[in-house]
Amino acid sequence: MGVNISGILIKHKTSIKENSGITVSVDAFNVIYQFLSSIRGENGEPLKDSFGNITSHLSGVFYRSATLLENNIKPVYSFDGKPYHLKSETLKERKAIKDKNIAELNIAISENDTEKIKNLSSRINYITDDIVSESKKLLDLMGLPWVQAPSEGEAQASYMSKNGTVNSVISQDYDCLLFGAKRILRNFTMYGRRRLSGTGKFINITPEIIDLKENLETIGISQEQLIDIGILVGTDFNPGIRGIGAKTGLSLIKKYGNIGNVLKEKGNSIENLDEIKELFLNPPVEKIEQLNFRPPDRKGIISYLCGEHGFSENRINSILDQIEKSYTGANQSNLDKYF
Known part of the structure; x- marks a missing residue:
């Protein structure tokens, strides 16, 4: 969800x-969702190994991270901790939406509506403790x-973007700009080509970049x-x-200077306003100044993805070869220097 600006x-x-x-x-929960x-089988269910364990997250983390590494982009993943207490209403709303989708899915299953089953299944996702720990193990x-x-x-x-530890943040949410991501x-x-949920239509999804400084200077705020x-x-x-969307909000802030003046003029109030502003300006974070990247553990990855979860060993080895070639161009010592 996040803020719609x-x-x-x-x-x-x-x-x-x-x-x-x-x-x-990388906003880990954002991309794992x-x-x-999106990484699902023909029946709309998440990918699973022969033991019935979900592997969509492992597939996504491995192949997407590999694509970044092959292009000389080094990712560090940031995992959610305890939700901030003011987020409780948002979490309740998300649960209500998920419960509604589950109820509709059960109806679709009873009616054997295959297309609806696929569409609804893709909306019902849970990031469990196992999914988190498995993702972290693969990253290690x-x-x-x-x-x-x-x-x-x-x-x-x-x-980490704001203090210069990384260059950019990979996320779908514009909240990162409010938190100061550069x-x-x-x-x-x-x-690439992606199907719109609930329809038979496809759209092309193109990577895009949003620069905070450029936006603030151009918008004039x-x-x-x-x-x-x-x-x-x-x-x-x-x-x-x-009734206040992004464009109206911008107009009001430019006219009255700040949110306090806007609320006073409009006769509105926002509960916990000062706390919310302080959260965006100074959120609770780990003070990370240096990142430690290491060469991939080929044997460990093969054992984990292929031995435990049934991934194709030939394909995983091929991807690992590409990662190494993209950094070395010649030999392992160059890869060690890179990391």
């Missing part, structure tokens, strides 16, 4: 190759660092004013003001 933002089409040489923080939703085997955020994973990922890379882990706009529109921590 897309309508006032400047975005540029980009590509993975155009971003070669950078380090990125994408993997669970790939030599990729991950960070356990004390609270919001996107805040942690944004902090650049957001969207559609970077799931791109400060970082705090951008946060004010987001709060007026509604975030994961507050419902916003009815």
Whole structure:
């Protein structure tokens, strides 16, 4: 979900190759939800191994990370911690939507509506403790660092961009801009031709880049004013003001200067306003200054993905070969120097 300020933002089409040489923080839960939703079998169910264990997340983390590494982009994954207490209403709303989808799915199953079953199944995803621990184990085997955020994973990922530890954040959510991320890379882990949920239509998804400084300067507002706009529109921590979208919010902030003046003029109020603003300005994060990247553990990856979960050993070895070639061009010692 997140904040909907897309309508006032400047975005540029980009590509993975155009971003070669950078380090990125990845909003782990954000992309894992994408993997669970889109990496599925013909029956609409998530991919599973022979023991019935879900493997969509492992497939997504491995192949998408490999694509980044092959293009000389180093990812560090940021995992959600305990949800911030003001997020409780958003979580309730998400649960209500999921319960509704489950009820509709049961009806579709009873009616043997195959197409509806596929569409509804893709909307019902759970990031369990096992999925998190399995993803972290695979990242360890790939030599990729991950960070356990004390609270919001996107805040942690944004902090690492804000302080210069990484160049950009990979996430679909614009909240990262409110948290101060210098650049957001969207559609970077799931791109290409994608089917619209609930329809027979397909759309082309293109990676795009959003630069915070460019947007603030072009729009003519400060970082705090951008946060004010987001709060007026509604975030994961507050419902916003009815009837105020991104463009209206921008107009009001430019006219009255800040959210306090807007609320006073309109006769509205927002509960916990100061706390929400402080959360975006100074969220709880781990103070990560240096990242440790290591060469992939080929034997460990083969044992885990192929031995335990039935992935194709030939394909996994082929991908690992490509990762090594992209960094060495010659030999293992060059790969060691890179990491």
